[in-house]
Amino acid sequence: MWRFCSTPMSDSALAPVRVRFAPSPTGSLHIGGLRTALYNYLLARQTGGAFLLRIEDTDRDRFVEGAEADIQESLRWVGMDWDEGPDRGGPRAPYRQSERTDRYRDIVQQLLESGHAYLAFDTKEELDAARTAAGDAFAYDAASRMTMRNSLSLPADEVQRLVEAGMPYVVRFKVPERGEPVVFTDLVRGDVSIPLDRVDDQVLLKSDGFPTYHLANVVDDHDMQITHVIRGEEWLPSTPKHVLLYRALGWDAPQFAHLSLILSPTGGKLSKRSADKLGIPVNVAQYRDVGYDPRAVVNFLALLGWNPGDDRERFTLPELVDAFSLERLGDAPVTFSLDKLAWFNGLYLRDTPAEDLAAMALPAVQAKHPDVTLDALVPVADLMRERIAFANDLADFDYFFEDPAVYDEAGVAKRWKPEHSAALVRAYADAVEAAPSFDAETLETLLRQTADAAGVKAADLIHPVRIATTGTTAGASLFHTLEVLGRDAVVRRLRTAADRLG
């Protein structure tokens, strides 16, 4: 609408926002969660606002020890920092929901007193029965609540008796029976409207005394003065509940932006299960462990559902902070592409210093070849940089660390001539052994001399030498590879191959 005259700067000239990333510590941070965190972070940094980390640990059954630490490490790995959070506190502390239960109970009490909530005693069995009876169409709502066992349907003295007898109960939100549809503006999709009779009486307080997400998220976002709720699309259908809650509490609701979901290449939400099957890592920690460059992960993720409006594709985190805008967020689901991520990774990998590459790959290399040192790996990294997609791929080139055990069959068939290859290779080995110096240039001169002396083309020696020293037909510049291998290994390998291949 105002697109014509607006510049990228004025487009998203927002007042400082307060946004949060609010993961549940039920496991390692999911790659989709990282994207959600990223968009929140970008908006906060761009507007000079605040990015908070809040831990939503209200589900005691799914709580995973160590998950919170993993989440924090994952965020730090890609370079995202937060202004307020469980580890560093802040003016709205605490930032762990399990430490805010008193606050939720107060709010629930308030809701109960104002008639916006009620006690419900229905057991799991009773609820299941109701669902079965209604053929899955059951909703605990204005239409059905009087048929259930709660403080609305039961006489007051009975409710009193049940509570005093210690009967477990939950507190449910009482959705208004009549009224206008709930309408809210989603920054990504525009106005969304849902009729009141489609909103059910959401449980606010569980029988274990912990709040549900719906309650805790509203209370915390209000208490923490969150201005923009940027979260996954899976929350879109329950947003009316949250809007109604804000209304009942007399609070202003924040702005909402629901991000399209990341789909698996085979369809459906990119879940642990579906991704594993396709070899797609789902946890951020896995990307780190496999050797992805965090800059590539961020770059890839940023462009999955957002675009800058021009053809730029390469962005560092600070560049993203500048370029980001909510307006350019896509509203359609996106499919995860490992190929594209790998391409980004190659982009960053190619201008990573060899020293850093070697350091990244060292653990993987040492797992196969314990004696390899960082110093020995640096020249390998330098040589192979353009031929690998991940730092850890360096570990695949075993020939840098041990003599080849086998020779590529097709390569031998094509390049190794029984009539003269062995003799040529032996002659070259002798020349290399006797050479005054050992460097790529000398090695090449020597090879051409050897070939000339034997009356064959250089190629007739180059290919057999590559096979003899590396076992394969593919690789970096032959003479630089030989230089990295070292004189002893080269001479030894040449002679061994001549003997074995004949």
Add this chain to the structure above:
RNA sequence: GGCCAGUUCGUCUAGGGGUUAGGACGCCGCUCUUUCACAGCGGUAACACGGGUUCGAUUCCCGUACUGGCUACCA
């Protein structure tokens, strides 16, 4: 089933009433390299369908189909 959202090359996307529908990944080819890769160049490939509205719809509206999400005392 109900509710909500979505639908431009295989994938990520730009665009938007009149365009040769643009870019990127992938794939294919060429160049470079006596190999492989990188890089460069070129190519392949898309507006889900049906009705409207309009001089003209891929673009706006309505349906349909399909996809996805939600429908827990999980988040």
